[in-house]
Amino acid sequence: MAALQEKLAAKGLTDVEVKSYMCFGACQEGPNLVIYPEKNWYAHVKPEDLDEIVEHLAGGPHVKRLDTIDSSLKELIYQLLDTGVF
Amino acid sequence: MEGILFPHAVPEGHEGLKEYRARGGYDALAKAIKGAPEEIVKIVSDAGLRGRGGAGFPTGKKWQFTREAAETPRYLVLNGGEDEPGSKKDRVLLENLPHLVVEGTILSAYAIGANKAYLYINARYDVAIKSITDALAEAKAAAYWGEKVLGSDFNLDIEIISAPHNYVAGEDTAVLEVIEGRKPWPRQKPPFPVTVGLFGKPTSVNNVETLANVAPILLKGAEWYRQFGTIESPGTMIFSLDDDVNRPGVYELPFGTPLRYLIEECGGGLKSGKPLKAIMPAAPSSAFLPPDKIDTPLDHNSMRDAGSALGCGVVKLISQGTCIVEEVLRIADFFTAESCGQCPACRMETNALSMMMKKVQSGQGGQPILEQFGKILAFNKGKGFCNLIAMPGPPIESALKLFAADFEAHLTTGKCPVN
Numbered sequence: 001m002a003a004l005q006e007k008l009a010a011k012g013l014t015d016v017e018v019k020s021y022m023c024f025g026a027c028q029e030g031p032n033l034v035i036y037p038e039k040n041w042y043a044h045v046k047p048e049d050l051d052e053i054v055e056h057l058a059g060g061p062h063v064k065r066l067d068t069i070d071s072s073l074k075e076l077i078y079q080l081l082d083t084g085v086f
Numbered sequence: 087m088e089g090i091l092f093p094h095a096v097p098e099g100h101e102g103l104k105e106y107r108a109r110g111g112y113d114a115l116a117k118a119i120k121g122a123p124e125e126i127v128k129i130v131s132d133a134g135l136r137g138r139g140g141a142g143f144p145t146g147k148k149w150q151f152t153r154e155a156a157e158t159p160r161y162l163v164l165n166g167g168e169d170e171p172g173s174k175k176d177r178v179l180l181e182n183l184p185h186l187v188v189e190g191t192i193l194s195a196y197a198i199g200a201n202k203a204y205l206y207i208n209a210r211y212d213v214a215i216k217s218i219t220d221a222l223a224e225a226k227a228a229a230y231w232g233e234k235v236l237g238s239d240f241n242l243d244i245e246i247i248s249a250p251h252n253y254v255a256g257e258d259t260a261v262l263e264v265i266e267g268r269k270p271w272p273r274q275k276p277p278f279p280v281t282v283g284l285f286g287k288p289t290s291v292n293n294v295e296t297l298a299n300v301a302p303i304l305l306k307g308a309e310w311y312r313q314f315g316t317i318e319s320p321g322t323m324i325f326s327l328d329d330d331v332n333r334p335g336v337y338e339l340p341f342g343t344p345l346r347y348l349i350e351e352c353g354g355g356l357k358s359g360k361p362l363k364a365i366m367p368a369a370p371s372s373a374f375l376p377p378d379k380i381d382t383p384l385d386h387n388s389m390r391d392a393g394s395a396l397g398c399g400v401v402k403l404i405s406q407g408t409c410i411v412e413e414v415l416r417i418a419d420f421f422t423a424e425s426c427g428q429c430p431a432c433r434m435e436t437n438a439l440s441m442m443m444k445k446v447q448s449g450q451g452g453q454p455i456l457e458q459f460g461k462i463l464a465f466n467k468g469k470g471f472c473n474l475i476a477m478p479g480p481p482i483e484s485a486l487k488l489f490a491a492d493f494e495a496h497l498t499t500g501k502c503p504v505n
Contacts, residue, residue, distance in 0.1 A: 023434045085438055
């Protein structure tokens with residue numbers, strides 16, 4: 001998390017807030033990174049993936065290889081986020 | 087009535103060997119040890135004994151599966167973890183009628199061909215552990231267990247294991263983990279313990295009350311046993327009532343007895359003096375029933391048909407003037423706290439349900455939040471290593487259906503309509 005925050009600051013992305021959340025039911029595929037409200041979910045995130053993710057947040061391309069979470073779980077968690085449960 | 091387990095009403099004090107033998111104690115063992123183990127399995131199967139730990143699985147069938155498993159040695163485990171909130175039945179049996187439990191254990195071990203039995207008892211049950219320890223010493227001195235039981239070729243060692251006092255530690259495979267020296271985390275199933283159990287060997291894990299029924303069945307026969315109860319659920323069951331009634335305690339009743347009899351005749355009605363609002367026949371994991379189900383017979387099939395479950399007989403009663411949202415929040419928080427956390431789906435589900443109930447309680451989220459309950463429960467159906475993940479479902483879904491007004495009141499005002 002600290003590494004991500006450093007990279008975001010270096011990139012000047014001040015409108016991105018990094019928060020830890022409770023279990024989303026995919027810890028076996030963690031570390032997980034959910035971008036909300038945009039609704040993108042990256043799994044098995046490693047420190048070396050952070051540059052690409054920060055690029056995405058700055059308007060770059062979606063990191064397709066990290067988008068491996070089952071779509072039904074994503075749908076459920078996004079709905080819970082939308083209803084303010086988490 | 088004269089019960090099967092309780093010789094008169096609820097027993098008081100520790101029944102010693104002399105008193106137990108005076109009422110036919112260990113006669114069943116003396117008779118059975120001269121015959122084939124298969125004969126015990128047959129009689130118990132014919133009697134229709136079903137497990138009293140909650141699932142109601144036929145005991146004879148469980149033993150048969152254990153006997154048929156190829157591997158040896160086999161093990162017997164008496165499950166007295168008893169951490170179901172409000173359950174007192176196993177404690178009463180262990181404390182007051184220890185020889186009934188010990189004789190049932192010896193007979194069951196002989197039936198499945200086990201030379202080692204573990205008595206897994208809730209660590210908080212000091213009196214029960216002392217009572218069983220004393221009974222084991224008396225029984226060993228009388229050659230009821232140990233080397234060459236009653237002069238036969240059957241050897242049996244019995245060991246007491248102290249059970250951690252958390253809910254999931256009573257789950258069959260979590261019990262095995264504890265006996266093997268690890269933390270109480272349920273195992274993935276299959277394989278089931280009857281084939282791959284303790285130390286990887288066939289193991290029958292049976293509840294205390296289940297095994298307490300074995301000696302009376304063998305002493306008096308399957309036909310006698312079937313005089314009690316219903317065709318599908320023969321015998322009796324011990325029901326636990328908490329202090330929401332005038333006479334809390336444990337009551338042994340034949341299966342099929344109307345719930346009203348337990349509440350009114352045994353429990354003396356609600357302590358609050360108010361009308362009944364809801365019944366949880368197997369708290370905390372059963373569906374709420376409305377008061378008009380008070381005449382439902384206390385047996386597995388009738389409770390299922392009424393929309394709930396019999397479980398292990400812990401009946402919780404809710405008076406008018408109690409808010410169901412507060413009750414459901416307590417239940418959701420209980421399962422969140424008791425989830426062992428090894429399965430991500432269970433961790434997510436129980437945490438999400440708790441958080442959602444807190445939102446409802448404080449009036450946040452409106453109608454959309456209510457719609458998420460069913461989605462989370464449906465998503466997680468069949469997931470997880472044990473059944474805990476399925477347990478919050480029945481109380482939550484039945485509460486949403488039966489007591490929508492309580493939820494509505496919280497969501498619209500942000501305040502409890504009762505408190």
